[in-house]
Amino acid sequence: xxxxxxxDQVALVTLNRPEAxxxxxxxxxxxxxxxxxxxxxxxxxxxxxxxxxxxRAFTAGLDLKELGSxxxxxxxxxxxxxxxxxxxxxxxxxxxxxxxxxxxAITGGFEVALACDVLIASxxxxxxxxxxxxxxxxxxxxxxxxxxxIGP
Numbered sequence: 001x002x003x004x005x006x007x008d009q010v011a012l013v014t015l016n017r018p019e020a021x022x023x024x025x026x027x028x029x030x031x032x033x034x035x036x037x038x039x040x041x042x043x044x045x046x047x048x049x050x051x052x053x054x055x056r057a058f059t060a061g062l063d064l065k066e067l068g069s070x071x072x073x074x075x076x077x078x079x080x081x082x083x084x085x086x087x088x089x090x091x092x093x094x095x096x097x098x099x100x101x102x103x104x105a106i107t108g109g110f111e112v113a114l115a116c117d118v119l120i121a122s123x124x125x126x127x128x129x130x131x132x133x134x135x136x137x138x139x140x141x142x143x144x145x146x147x148x149x150i151g152p
Contacts, residue, residue, distance in 0.1 A: 001028045002014065002015065002032060003016045004039075009044060009045060009047065010048075010049060011049070012051070013032070013036070013048055013051070014051050015032070015052045017053070018056065020065075021056055021104070021106075022053060022059040022060065022109075023059065023062065023063035023066075024062050024086055024112075029083065032086050032089055033089040036090065036092070036093045046095065046096075047096045048095055048096070050090070050098070051100035054102075055102060057103040057104045057109065058100075058102060058103055058109055058112075058113060059105065059106075059109035059112060060106045061109040061111070061112075085140055087112050087114070087115040087141055088140070090112060091115050096117045097116045097117050098117065099116030099118070099120070101113055101120065101122065101125040104125075105126070105127050106126075107128070107138075110129055110142055111141055111142040112140070115141065
């Protein structure tokens with residue numbers, strides 16, 4: 001679910017669920033947290049680039065199919081632990097994280113993108129906040145960070 005390639009002090013971390021628009025399943029969130037912790041502790045890595053596999057999506061955010069089958073699944077939308085909250089996992093990383101946005105960054109995916117230190121967007125990049133449409137409160141920081149970054 002996660003690809004890591006280290007070359008010339010740069011770690012390329014790729015969310016690898018293109019068939020699901022790189023949706024952040026519980027397993028992927030945990031794996032991302034562990035990977036970022038490991039890369040943060042690796043002195044051979046100076047910067048991390050986070051991207052999504054394929055051209056359709058950086059990430060569509062939480063895996064709604066998984067949430068629908070788990071009675072406690074919506075808890076992840078307001079999680080504060082980096083193992084459950086990928087935005088906090090990115091923020092907790094002391095090394096610079098560059099978000100390479102190559103498709104849509106939707107809802108939680110938008111929140112993860114905003115957690116990155118630098119964003120580089122392709123011409124195919126699109127950002128959308130659909131929290132209200134899916135009935136989830138933006139609990140990973142979007143409602144505060146977006147207006148601070150681009151203004152009201």
